[in-house]
Amino acid sequence: FLRYPRQVRNRVKFITMDMFSPYYALAKKLFPYAKIVLDRFHIVQHLSRAMNRVRTQIMNAFDRKSHEYKT
Known part of the structure; x- marks a missing residue:
């Protein structure tokens, strides 16, 4: 872009x-x-990754065999 004058x-x-x-x-x-x-x-990619991180954190708080984890 420097080939274009500052003006x-x-x-x-x-x-x-x-x-x-x-x-x-x-x-x-x-x-x-x-x-x-x-x-x-x-923007959509950034939001999607953030939502996946939150979803994973919430799911990891539950026991994998529990009803809450599976729903």
């Missing part, structure tokens, strides 16, 4: 990207006036 990069309004933190810092540096929007795929 052109300053006019960028939005950037869509994933949640990898080094990308965020780089995007803010190269496009200081742009709003960063996270793409839907990575």
Whole structure:
């Protein structure tokens, strides 16, 4: 992106990207006036993983042979 002049990069309004933190810092540096929007795929993926972690923690609190564990 450095091949584009700073004046052109300053006019960028939005950037869509994933949640990898080094990308965020780089995007803010190269496009200081742009709003960063996270793409839907990575938001859904992040929520799905979090829900699976919570579900696993709850299931591990029960005995594997109990009715609560199986339902």
